[in-house]
Amino acid sequence: MPFIRLNAFTLIYPSLAHSIWFLPAFLIGACIGSFLNVVIYRVPLGLSVNEPKRSFCPKCKAEIPMRLNVPLVSWLWLRGKCANCRAPISFRYFGVELLTGLLFAAIWWFLRGNLESLSNPSLQLATLLPLWVMVALFVSITFIDAEHMVIPLSLTWAGTVAGLVAAALWPQLPDLAEWATAGRMRPDWLAGIKQSVIGWIIGFCGLWVVVRLGKMAFGNKKMEFTEPVAWRLIEPEGDEDPILFEIGEEKIAWWDIFYRKTDRLIIECSELRLNDAEVKTGTLTIREDGIELPDGRKLGIEEVKALDGKSAKAVIPREAMGFGDVHLMGSIGAFFGWTGVFFSIFAASLLAILAAVLGRIGFGRPLPFGPFLILGSFVWLFGGWRVAQWYFENLVGM
Helix, strand or coil: CHHHHHHHHHHHCCCCCCHHHHHHHHHHHHHHHHHHHHHHHHHHHCCCCCCCCCCECCCCCCECCHHHCCCCHHHHHCCCECCCCCCECCHHHHHHHHHHHHHHHHHHHHHHHHHHCCCCHHHHHHHHHHHHHHHHHHHHHHHHHHHHCCCCHHHHHHHHHHHHHHHHHCCCHHHHHHHHHHCCCCCCHHHHHHHHHHHHHHHHHHHHHHHHHHHHHHCEEEEEEEEEEEEEEECCCCCCCCCEEEECCEEEEHHHHCCCCCCCEEEEEEEEEECCEECCCEEEEECCCEEECCCCCEEEHHHCCCEEEEEEEEEEECCCCCHHHHHHHHHHHHHHHHHHHHHHHHHHHHHHHHHHHHCCCCCCCCCCCHHHHHHHHHHHHHHHHHHHHHHHHHHHCC
16 A cells, blocks of 8 residues: 555656656745845844735835735736835846746756655655755855845854755765765765765865954054044944945945954044044044043943044954855855865855956955855856866876
């Protein structure tokens, strides 16, 4: 009887390796992409992804009914506008759904050969799900980092856990190049987890060292002027806007100054006004959560309604790379092992340079590195490991 039930199941629901699953994989990805738009919008603002339960227009806040929230179709049908207030809806919403759908289908296609070796449909699905989770997390991180220059640690930790699970279910994953080169048999799940842990350690610790060295070498930007120039803190205009620090002709977002609790913005003030009242001049120290005045008084940032003055010298903390990138590199290592870590960093660096040149961003300007690390990891997954294999076999002779 169990044999008959299994045959009936596979008759109604063909093996996940069957080509019929290509379209469902794409549609599932598009639906997940619709939810990822909620994550991308709400998480950086500290909003719950569950409350309110329905999506809403970012402009008029009107809830979007289910009939107008069909992935891909609704955005095209409404021509990228809100049905209630007719405000434009960013192309990003359509793009995230399309990209996630394509990546879900690509992951399914990539795993197809591995799925064929598994006769149990439940095990096939269990092998596929962690990589789909990876896609969902990496797409969310890409767009959040691109827009806000920040990577939520909750997403990277979830990626690390998914990487360990994926390595246990498909042990070749964190060791693709070596497995193909040596022609080794499929290792056991414990070997996969071991390679995944090693990948996380090398990815996290390696990039952490780079960040620390970068902080030591380039951790402060010193600005000096021949004559004192005006500076001020500018309050955000909307919920999504940061506080801005303006000095001379330069404006810097609050989150581009304070990456760490230890970061300090130091201003040598020849004039200083707090809440529109003149105060003693001298060295002003600004932290993420408060200020220390030249007279020794300390105030929380919520007590500061206005802060401005004049200065000929300021020291602004900065980062060559954010700490979120370190956690992201750990997640990539958990999925693709130490070889994937080195390839992803190398590919990301080349892609970032290319983007800076073609996009005319300019060197020394802020550029989110997370999307390039993720793109580098996808290049590794979808064939980059073959390039590494060819390189070591033919050029290095290993």
